[in-house]
Amino acid sequence: MANLLNEQKWRGEFFLPASYDQRFFGEISYTPEDGVILSYTVTDNNIPEGENVLYGVLSEGKQCTLFGNFQSHQKSINFNNGLATQSGQARFSFLAIGDFLYEDEKxxxxxxxxxxxxxxxxxxxxxxxxxxxxxxxxxxxxxxxxxxxxxxxxxxYMSSSIKSHIYSQDPKAISELDLAFQEIKSKYPNAFFTLTxxxxxxxxxxxxxxxxxxxxxxxxxxxxxxxxxxxxxxxxxxxxxxxxxxxxxxxxxxxxxxxxxxxxxxxxxxxxxxxxLLPINQFSISFNQIISRWFQNPQDESPIISSIQCETGFKTTHTTHGEIILYATQLESISHSEGEKKKKYEYPLFKYGSQEIHEGLKKVFECSEISDVARSISDLRNEIAHVKRPKTWLKKLSLNELANISQYLHLTIIGCILTELGVPKNVIDNYQKKYSPH
Structure with a gap:
């Protein structure tokens, strides 16, 4: 089975579907960071290119297909004893190992x-x-x-004796277990027993x-x-x-x-x-319903999904400032779509934010009401977005505090998405409590 998280390499001969006589040597390298790259060498000037699939026969004898427009990028030409060789690299979107596939195969x-x-x-x-x-x-x-x-x-497959697979310090107990196993095998002669x-x-x-x-x-x-x-x-x-x-x-x-x-x-x-430690698992939600709802309205282009999928674990001043503006805008969008334009931050915090989020924001902004928190978020957002705005909050808050604010807003927006998917309110509260800054 392929392991997409490990670096791997394959060597072989490669050719366009209709140009086997122009095959050339190459090496495919794969990493999750750099993707699929073919490094190749040809011994003449006739490099086939412009096709959307490239076939190969790997050194272990397996067929493969590279998907992508094969162009001879980063090529270099060497002359030695009258022989011209060209080397280069080409990047592909997919590598398929096991068959020659058509470009539009279904x-x-x-x-x-x-x-x-x-x-x-x-x-x-x-x-x-x-x-x-x-x-x-x-x-x-x-x-x-x-x-x-x-x-x-x-x-x-298990051997004829269960003693070959199970050990017990009590020989009498293991003997009785083995005897029972033999009786079951005799009773069901067509049954095969295996170890998972x-x-x-x-x-x-x-x-x-x-x-x-x-x-x-x-x-x-x-x-x-x-x-x-x-x-x-x-x-x-x-x-x-x-x-x-x-x-x-x-x-x-x-x-x-x-x-x-x-x-x-x-x-x-x-x-x-x-x-x-997972607040959401298949037993805390209606998994079938959530998958069905997701594919009815997938949010693959959502900046919130992207912010999770592209997380690196490191925060900088400019990324944190950008997140706060983005998440504040998302909160405004929620309020507008639900007819609460005048409470652009207060409304989504009340409806989709847990008590953990409320208390965290009150603490960082040093206030006691969500209405004051909403006003502070607005002021902070404007300080970041507008060059000439006095920097009151930005002078007062540390990078860590700004990162905490960003995460509280992020989790509030996620609360809205999870609600639309049908995740129960108590599960969302546990989720927000688990992932809130501590």
Whole structure:
């Protein structure tokens, strides 16, 4: 299975679909930060380019397809003993390993996993205690098809004796257990028993009608955005596998998308968060309803979603100032859309902000009423936005305090989004309490 969070390299020969005789040597490098890059060398001046797919046969014998307009960028020409060689690099949007694919080829099924997805579905204990099932844990109808959540695991056949797999300090107890196991096997001779290993949760998209690799990735990206909202941290795919049907058979094609994420964002993606500390998980919300509502009106272009997905863990003065202006504008938008134009900050704070947020803002602005907090937010926003405005709050507040204000406003706006998705009020309060500055 592809691991999209690790650096990987492949060597092979590459060619355009109709130009196998012009194949050339190259090396593909993949990182989540830089994406898919092909470094190549050709021994003549005839470099094929301008196509939107490039085929390759990797050194291990696997077929692959690179999606993107192949242009010989950053090329250099060397002359040695009358032989001209050209070297260069080309960037691609996707690498597919397992088949030669057409540019506009359609697919009906894709499986993928996300960072921290396992913890979201684990109710209590650890993954080792989860009972494996080969039927969908949940199935949701969407505008593009179905979303299904499955278990995935490695299954290892058990030997004839259970003593080979289980140890007990009490020999009598283990002998009785083994005897009972033998009796069950005799009673059900056609049953096969396996041990589940490396149990995980994965998402399965089924598309009706079939869709292209580019559209397929947009839906994965959208689902990642929803999940980042629910756990309040960046989320990226860990693996993406297309299931390609061929008559009565099927093949698995591993997909490596050029995610181009910051290294700090990647570190936050892989940072584990315990299910015991998640205020939102599949048991605290109506997961089917929320997925259905999200795909009816995805907010993939929302600056709030982007602010979570592009978080690096570092704050500077200019980014914090920009966030405060942006979030203040978002609060105004909420008030306008709900007919409360005169209470552009006060209304959303009352309706979508928790007590934790209210008390935090009162403390940082040194006031006792939300109406005063709203006035202070307006003054601070204007101090940042207008050059000649006297800098009263900006002189008084530290960078850490400004960052706290930004996060309180951010969580208030998220409270509005979660409410629209159907997350219960008490769960949103717990969410805002958990992620508020302390």
């Amino acid at each position: 697919f009906s099924r894709v499986m993928f996993s996300l960072t921290n997805f396992q913890e979201f579905f684990c109710e209590k204990g650890f993954l080792d205690s989860v009972v494996y099932t080969n039927t969908p844990i949940c199935s949701i109808d969407t505008e593009f098809g179905k979303v299904k959540i499955y278990n995935s695991a490695s299954l290892k 290993q490396n149990l995980r949760y994965q998402v399965n998209f089924e598309f009706f009608p079939e869709t292209s690799i580019h559209e397929l990735h947009k839906h994965i990206f959208s689902f990642s955005n929803l999940f980042s909202l629910l756990i309040y941290k960046p989320v990226c795919p860990e693996s993406v596998t297309i299931i390609k049907s061929n008559d009565d058979n099927y093949s698995k094609i591993e997909i490596y998308p050029s995610m181009m994420i910051e290294s700090g964002t990647k570190d936050l993606c892989v940072q584990e968060c315990s299910h015991l």
